[in-house]
Amino acid sequence: MLFGAITIYLVVSSAAFCMGVLYPGETTPDFSVPTLSGTNFTNEAVPGGEKPAVMFYRYDERSLFIQVEWSTDSSVEDFVKYAPRTTHFVFFASQNPKENVQRMRDRIDVASHSNMQLLDRCHFVPVAIESVTPWIGEVFSQWKCIDHGCNSDNLQISQHGAIQFTAARLDARYDFLPGPGQSGLINKTLPVIYVENTCNTSLLSEPRLKYEEPGSFLPAPWLTNQSWTPLLSGAPGPFSGKVVVTSSDGCDYYTKVKFASENGAIAVVMYPGEGEHVEEIVCQGKTCDYPPPNTPATMISSSDGLHLKALLKEGAVTLTYNTTLLDHFYFGSNFGALAEGGWFLYPSLMFLDFQAQWFDYTARLEARLAAPAKEISILHMSMMHGKPGAVGNVTVPSFDELRHYSHVELLAYLECPGHFDNDCAIWDRTMELSVCCTGQEEPFCNYELARYITTFRRGTGYWITDVTELLPLLKSTDGQCSFTMHTDEWALPWLVSLSLRLKDRVESKVECEQGDCADKKRAMSAGENEIVLAPSSMLSLIQGSRTFDKHYNNRTAVHFQVPEGTRGVRLVSVISGHGSDNNGCGEFCVTKHVFTVNSQYNNSVTFGDAGTPLGCAMRVPLGVVPNEHGTWLYGRDGWCDGQEIDPWVVDITRQVNLDPTATNSILYQGYFNDHTPNPTSSPGEMTIFSELVFYTALL
Helix, strand or coil: CCCHHHCCCCCCCHHHHHHCCCCCCCECCCCEEECCCCCEEECCCCCCCCCCEEEEEEECCCCHHHHHHHHCHHHHHHHHHHCCCCEEEEEEECCCHHHHHHHHHHHHHHHHHHCCCHHHHEEECCCCHHHHCHHHHHHHHHCCCCCCCCCEEEEEEEECCEEEEEEECEECCCCCCCCCCCCCCECCCEEEEECCCCCCHHHCCCCCCCCCCCCCCCCCHHHCCCCCCCCCCCCCCCCCCCEEEEECCCCCHHHHHHHHHHCCCCEEEEECCCCCCCCCCCCCHHHHHCCCCCCCEEECCHHHHHHHHHHHHHCCCEEEEEEECCCCCEEEECCCEEECCCCCCCCCCHHHHHHHHHHHHHHHHHHHHCCCCEEEEEEEEEEECCCCCEEEEEECCCHHHHCCEEEEEEEEEEECCCCCHHHCCCCCCEEEEEEEECCCCCCCCCEEEEEEECCCCCCCEEEEEECHHHHHHHCCCCCEEEEEEECCCCCCCEEEEEEEEEEEECCCCCCCCCCCECCCCCEEEECCEEEEEEEEEEEEEEEEEEECCCCCCCCCCEEECCCCCCCEEEEEEEEEEECECCCCCECCCCEEEEEEECCCEEEEEECCCCCCCCCCHHHHHHCCCCCCCCCCCCCCCCCCCCEECCCEEEECHHHCCCCCCCCEEEEEEEEECCECCCCCCCCCEEEEEEEEEEEEECC
16 A cells, blocks of 8 residues: 555564654554453454554553643544544543543533444553553554643642642643743743732734635734744833732633733733633634734633632742643554544644544545556655755656657655654655656746645645646647656655656547537537547746735736647646735635736636635545645635645637637736735735647647
């Protein structure tokens, strides 16, 4: 599975686990675990099939992050809603296994009315992991989880120089407020003050943005390239240099943190009302449109909060932000191959589903790859790093032969140099594939053939991109083509595999008159007969990046004549917005792109998911790598982290005069809120490669 010989699997039985560490990609050892239902669940392959997809999860009472995953209704409800039907979920507990897995089962049972079959695929193990499946416990222990809910975060509370108690803590969501570590507060002894009322709404400023779509927002400045200052001491005020302790009741979290921050607090600790569950601190309602304070906030339990409040009545109190390392609490088996699960960016069981959806996606991709195709290997586990990138020189069939294939695809696979996701490059970067074939003239030598976005620290990219329309880039005088995969010179290295797949060869021609393209296939229908058309030549319209500001639309129309024998014309564009101005453009704003043919036909595409909280997360079934380390969840302007950027293709045959002596025109314009962009600061940019592809009859 997964790119043929690229991944080497090591077959290991549970009885022979003494051989050492298991790594992602190796064969999942056999297992059989007892469940609450009284039966055993096993990963035996079905007759004539393969082993099932499985997600393993371990509950740990020491982690408030994990506790909140189960006490929050939306977390459990989303798990039930998005769990794919092909994956099994095995639940363990590190402490009190029988009682804890029973509680987990009860929570899922209550929420599963919308997915009645889910409980049949959820298996709750009422005994210690080590007593039945040693290798599973070893994987939990050996596959280290770093950051984002992986450990037991706590507050050490002291008075009169002695530790009084330790309170488990849950920090505010990473995209709302900075963490204590980002603010330089970890392992520091900090003075504490109790504040009864932190709901002074007069401190609210005007919203920073007006969005077309409810729920849209900009990431906080510490998640982008915007500048911000870590808080080692608060601003002047009555709470200056202190950690404010307050109840979570009375108003929204933003107002409380803003009030404390404006009065000098360096951090805020909240606790819920008596008998209430801990909740994650997030922006709420209209406050998501306000600039976030640069002040960390955390939540502790009601009992711990009341204990802390009582201590403060007796005298001065200090606290220290600490972290206790825990074993990993989830991983998977992708139809028989061990797999990491990435990161839970906030306490929601939906992240289990995202990884399971990726298993589904890879299974569908494997089925697609099983179809007959002529495959040309270009790169195999090649290091992509620095200015050269990864280069593959190959021989391709003649252009006449290539035109006989109805589908031309690129199969790309991205891996990290090490065994684990922690070995991967931290930042997402644009990754471009360019090609130059012998005899190609400017601009089509070293011209972009495909564009991808790398992941935030996950090494599981696996994509098929249809590049049939760009076939003229592979025209060569001697069959030799050089392919280069590259990203920023400073970026950390990736291992890249790439192949060209030629599918559905057309063996014969049927004739007919000229007609419209019925769909994205290359057969154009007209009346009772058909003629098979194939890409013949190209005209480049736009290539490269341009600043997305008030000058962006200072363009003139491109005038062109179609080549002799042209029967069809397609507009092909790969568009992606990057950077972040005061409107979130180009990465997080909704933009519209219009190509006007002959001054009367408008062809447009709008990237409506940009800026939405889960715009890219909902595209995992389409190939977005899930559970990345950074802000992969948000919708982007024409792209997602950990996915290829598919070309936008429009058949404009009827909009063009096909007389080779006639002159046509096409004009491109890009808009934000239906107007030329006009940012006040830090303008972003649009990267566009756009072409007209001319089709002629296949001889």
